[in-house]
Amino acid sequence: MDARTAAVIAAIVLVLDVLMICLTYGVKFLRSKRSMKTEQREASLQQLLLTDKEADLQSFQPSQLMKIYIKLEQTVRLPEDRRREIREYLLASSYSRRQLGKLRSFSYIKRAESAWTLKYLPSPAVREALLNALRREIHPLVILHIADALAAQGVTKAISPIVRKLPSMNLWYAQRIHAVLYTFGKHFLRYAVPRLHNSRIYMQRLFCGFAADYPAEELRPFLLQRAWSKNRSVNTLALQALIKHFPEELRRPPFTDSRRRHIAAAVIEAYGKEARNDHVELILAYSGQTAVHEHIIQALSAMAAEEPKVLAEVLRRFNTAHDNRKKTLLAKVLSNRIEYYLTRIISPMQEQVVSLIEQLVKADHISGILIFLNRNQDKEIEQKLAAVLQELMSRHKKLRREMNYYLHPEKLSLFFLKQPKADPPQPAPHQDPTPRGTLLAFLAAVFVLFPVLIFGTNFSTVSELAWREIGRLYVVRFNYLFVFYSAAVNSTYLIILAVSLRAAGVQSRLWNIKDRSLLFTRHLLPAVSIVAPAYNESASIIESTNSLLNQQFPDFELIVVNDGSKDHTLNTLIEHFELEKQDRLISRRLKTRPLRGVYTNRNIPNLIVVDKTNGGKADSLNMGINVSSKEFFCGIDADSLLEPDALLKSVSVMLDTPEESFAAGGNIFPVNGCTVDHGSLEQISLPKQFLPRLQSLEYIRAFMAGRVGWAYLNSLLIISGAFGIFDREFAVRSGGYLTKSGKYHRDTVGEDMELVVRITRQLRERGIPYRVDYAFHSNCWTEVPETWKVLHRQRSRWHRGLIDIMLMHRRLIANPRYGRLGMVSMLYYFLFEFIGPFIETKGIILVAVSFMIGVINPPMALLLFTATVLLGILVSSSAVFISEFSRPIYHRRDVAKLLRMAVIENFGIRQYISFWRVQAYFSAMKGAGGWGAQTRRGFASSQPSATAPTDQTGKSS
Numbered sequence: 001m002d003a004r005t006a007a008v009i010a011a012i013v014l015v016l017d018v019l020m021i022c023l024t025y026g027v028k029f030l031r032s033k034r035s036m037k038t039e040q041r042e043a044s045l046q047q048l049l050l051t052d053k054e055a056d057l058q059s060f061q062p063s064q065l066m067k068i069y070i071k072l073e074q075t076v077r078l079p080e081d082r083r084r085e086i087r088e089y090l091l092a093s094s095y096s097r098r099q100l101g102k103l104r105s106f107s108y109i110k111r112a113e114s115a116w117t118l119k120y121l122p123s124p125a126v127r128e129a130l131l132n133a134l135r136r137e138i139h140p141l142v143i144l145h146i147a148d149a150l151a152a153q154g155v156t157k158a159i160s161p162i163v164r165k166l167p168s169m170n171l172w173y174a175q176r177i178h179a180v181l182y183t184f185g186k187h188f189l190r191y192a193v194p195r196l197h198n199s200r201i202y203m204q205r206l207f208c209g210f211a212a213d214y215p216a217e218e219l220r221p222f223l224l225q226r227a228w229s230k231n232r233s234v235n236t237l238a239l240q241a242l243i244k245h246f247p248e249e250l251r252r253p254p255f256t257d258s259r260r261r262h263i264a265a266a267v268i269e270a271y272g273k274e275a276r277n278d279h280v281e282l283i284l285a286y287s288g289q290t291a292v293h294e295h296i297i298q299a300l301s302a303m304a305a306e307e308p309k310v311l312a313e314v315l316r317r318f319n320t321a322h323d324n325r326k327k328t329l330l331a332k333v334l335s336n337r338i339e340y341y342l343t344r345i346i347s348p349m350q351e352q353v354v355s356l357i358e359q360l361v362k363a364d365h366i367s368g369i370l371i372f373l374n375r376n377q378d379k380e381i382e383q384k385l386a387a388v389l390q391e392l393m394s395r396h397k398k399l400r401r402e403m404n405y406y407l408h409p410e411k412l413s414l415f416f417l418k419q420p421k422a423d424p425p426q427p428a429p430h431q432d433p434t435p436r437g438t439l440l441a442f443l444a445a446v447f448v449l450f451p452v453l454i455f456g457t458n459f460s461t462v463s464e465l466a467w468r469e470i471g472r473l474y475v476v477r478f479n480y481l482f483v484f485y486s487a488a489v490n491s492t493y494l495i496i497l498a499v500s501l502r503a504a505g506v507q508s509r510l511w512n513i514k515d516r517s518l519l520f521t522r523h524l525l526p527a528v529s530i531v532a533p534a535y536n537e538s539a540s541i542i543e544s545t546n547s548l549l550n551q552q553f554p555d556f557e558l559i560v561v562n563d564g565s566k567d568h569t570l571n572t573l574i575e576h577f578e579l580e581k582q583d584r585l586i587s588r589r590l591k592t593r594p595l596r597g598v599y600t601n602r603n604i605p606n607l608i609v610v611d612k613t614n615g616g617k618a619d620s621l622n623m624g625i626n627v628s629s630k631e632f633f634c635g636i637d638a639d640s641l642l643e644p645d646a647l648l649k650s651v652s653v654m655l656d657t658p659e660e661s662f663a664a665g666g667n668i669f670p671v672n673g674c675t676v677d678h679g680s681l682e683q684i685s686l687p688k689q690f691l692p693r694l695q696s697l698e699y700i701r702a703f704m705a706g707r708v709g710w711a712y713l714n715s716l717l718i719i720s721g722a723f724g725i726f727d728r729e730f731a732v733r734s735g736g737y738l739t740k741s742g743k744y745h746r747d748t749v750g751e752d753m754e755l756v757v758r759i760t761r762q763l764r765e766r767g768i769p770y771r772v773d774y775a776f777h778s779n780c781w782t783e784v785p786e787t788w789k790v791l792h793r794q795r796s797r798w799h800r801g802l803i804d805i806m807l808m809h810r811r812l813i814a815n816p817r818y819g820r821l822g823m824v825s826m827l828y829y830f831l832f833e834f835i836g837p838f839i840e841t842k843g844i845i846l847v848a849v850s851f852m853i854g855v856i857n858p859p860m861a862l863l864l865f866t867a868t869v870l871l872g873i874l875v876s877s878s879a880v881f882i883s884e885f886s887r888p889i890y891h892r893r894d895v896a897k898l899l900r901m902a903v904i905e906n907f908g909i910r911q912y913i914s915f916w917r918v919q920a921y922f923s924a925m926k927g928a929g930g931w932g933a934q935t936r937r938g939f940a941s942s943q944p945s946a947t948a949p950t951d952q953t954g955k956s957s
Helices: 003-051 062-075 080-092 094-102 108-118 124-136 140-152 156-163 171-182 186-195 201-213 217-226 232-245 261-272 277-284 290-306 308-320 324-346 350-362 367-375 379-393 397-406 409-415 436-457 467-512 541-549 569-577 617-627 646-656 690-712 728-733 751-766 788-808 816-834 836-853 858-886 892-904 909-926
Strands: 528-534 556-563 580-582 595-600 607-612 632-636 640-642 661-670 675-677 680-683 723-727 771-782
Touching (some): 003 858, 062 080, 156 186, 186 217, 261 277, 277 290, 308 324, 324 350, 350 367, 350 379, 379 409, 436 909, 467 690, 467 771, 467 836, 467 858, 528 646, 541 569, 541 640, 569 607, 617 632, 646 723, 690 892, 751 816, 816 836
Antiparallel strands (some): 661 723
């Protein structure tokens, strides 16, 4: 290539860089000005509609009035006469006619937008148009919006055509339509009753689900019949409805005669609905079935809490019971009132109390006893208890360990115990045998590949050259290959960025038509358990927990898993939220390191704190999954903050496509530089330090402008461990996160990506359609490294995780059997992320060699500069543009700083980080593993922090 052509290419890319930088800043400047004016104008118009009854609607543009009217309908209640006036004006305008016309658009997005808009314009013409559109519609999302609009307008004629759409949908999406159908209430009941004999499974599921939400005598015979259905989903729903509305039916034969586990559990729960003494014996009759013991305890505990006579009956039966299983179950029920009974140890009840203590110790149900000991100030009671427990400690070693660990230090001397000892040594995570042979083979292949390509295509020439000339030829040819490789990498990034821009636009439009009345429809969105592993996070744990508890989501619980922290993390949580240790039966579907305790507060029912032996982040997530009770779980770092609507946005993205999503993610941004108050972001700003600012740009490029595109192509393989949502059942069936304790007896530091790859692979092998979604507007904020040393550790850990995954799933790479998973996603990560750092590092070294030996010419130098630096600047500035165009985050001064960083990072910084990744490869070969320590400064607060200071470092072990 001659110098002129190289100069033209360089000039074109340079001009594109300048244009993109100017365009990004210009768009930010104009949008910030326009946004302020638009907000002010809309606020004044809203105020005018609310306060001025004589306001002339003719002065409003119909589209603008519609926008303001919908906002007001969602936030305040306009007077009826004003609402009627606005509707009549809009229905008479050309705007409503255009919306009716969009119901026939070729674009499903326009059809959905039209249905949502017409939802707020009830009229006979609109209702008829929506019904006609429903009959011909095939896209599930549009059906959902039309159904919601018709339900909001009370169009009962819509029920039948909506139901007829259910067979064409997968079960997951059909359940979303069920939620809308149930909002018809008594009208849906009238539709259902004549059709209860329908034997189709989808109809039975529909009616059983409705019966669970809507009590109706007409549904009783139907539920009694369907409770014995061979279809598990149908009989489960039927039993839930019977327990809720007709428990007396489950207390009769044939239900009481059945020994099926799920039937027995339903019968026990039905008995527990009514607190009567005779029900105690009837429930205890099931004590021979170990599988329902937890149901027995829950039923008896609820009865005893409601009726004191039942509690007295439980105590009487405990004292007279000879069956050890019954005695243990009754003891666990009585443990809910353990403080009351322990105070009676110096009364005539002493013998009964001692028996209760012994039974609870045998059952490892001693949390209440320890809590009482720590609180008790009565010396006589203390001495009596000490005598009983000292004798039991000699026979029960676990009791000694628990007391040693959980009793307050000043109480230990009563039992001749010393200060708590460290946990027994456990196998260290991330210490699996290193596959050095495989890594060496990959390394050799990478180094041999280019000599083979270069010398193989120039064999006749090479055979006539001396060694010096051969070396010079190799350097020159490699430089050309390096140019092509760099251009290919950056061109791929630009293509993905272009797709991301399209995807963000689509997602933004679909989010704008999901109002709260739809999203908060009962059962529309799946319930979520937020699982937050915490290791030495006392500096930020309260702010983070408050942030997570403040999520605007219909149904969620928060499970904070303390992974054996060595700082004040657990005590900080216990003291701030006034938690108490609770004995709870935890499912062991995923094997984990030992559980130490579960802490709750009745006044914060959706907060659960779990204490466990240290085992790493993946092990903690698996423990959280075991504890969780919801359909999905959200894994999040305990040092992270979620925006209040982050969970809602990420989960709602699952409604946008017909395929069932098993995972979804959101953006990660550095919280460094932001101001946090009680778990809420008060002010968002770019970090002041250079390294966190650099990472802000990297995160924008990777998350907001990269993964959005991959998700749109249904090829996303990474859901960040800092904020990722997964279908709980899919995760459990696949074996959960990789740990040595788990199904596969190995682990990885890249557990987030590995889980996505493993589930995707299994679904692909089983031929099940799937999606992995990504919400471009859902934000999570987390601390990022502020020193080169810690950043080096983090990037080394990330690359070692990628290496693990590439080796574990190498069968997928370029394998056409796995479709886009093998031929696009895995091949991309292999070529550009796995072996890419070697090519980039070797290219940089050989470019330097070229200058030293004088073989590089101006055209080649220009091409190298264009491919590696100028295209890199274009990629980074384009990422900032997409970020600010799709959903502005930062002030325009911060955007200017990001654009400067987009230039600076390409002059040595990105190349230096590539060198770190090469080091990580050799580190993996040597077997170096682990997470490494990361110092936590805590969040910058506008008020003095009330949390305990941290004296340890490290995110996970």
